[in-house]
Amino acid sequence: MTTTTEPAMKVWIGCLACYNNGQLVGEWFHAIDADEVTLADVHRGSGGSRAGCEELWCLDVDDMPVHREMSPTEAAEWGRIVEDVDEHLRPALLAWVRSGNYVAVGTGDLPSVSDFEERYAGAWDDFNEYAHQLAEDIGLLADVPEEVARYFDWKSWTRDLAFDFTVEDAPGSGVFVFRNL
């Protein structure tokens, strides 16, 4: 098993009117707080907002599962979904989204946490380690005599098995394994 670190999802929220006037007015905020950020919060460093300042937008994102601009409302939804998941599972949830092979809620990009929990098969050194553990758990070679089992073709069994899974690098080292259902 590998250890993982907590994602620090942040968004740079800027004023669209100022941005369109060629002025970068904004600040970094935690994604989960994004929908509570006000015009005043964003303009604090620039002497306050002016007439026309109205809409806020996440112009840059850091450590978010999707790397694109988004509304503060969407950023906060990402923050809440990730916070709803047990802390030790958060990096795995983000990796699942990053893989692109994940189940989204409705028509958006936000991941379905229940589908994540159903598919997540743990953090491992590599897929090989997972495959060996799985073989043991299901008793793959349990009824096979030792002298036959030793000729079992692990390489090709593991290769075929891998088609039913999504494997994504974990932060630091190791991989996360997800079932393709």
Ligand SMILES: [Zn+2]
């Ligand atoms: Zn402004």
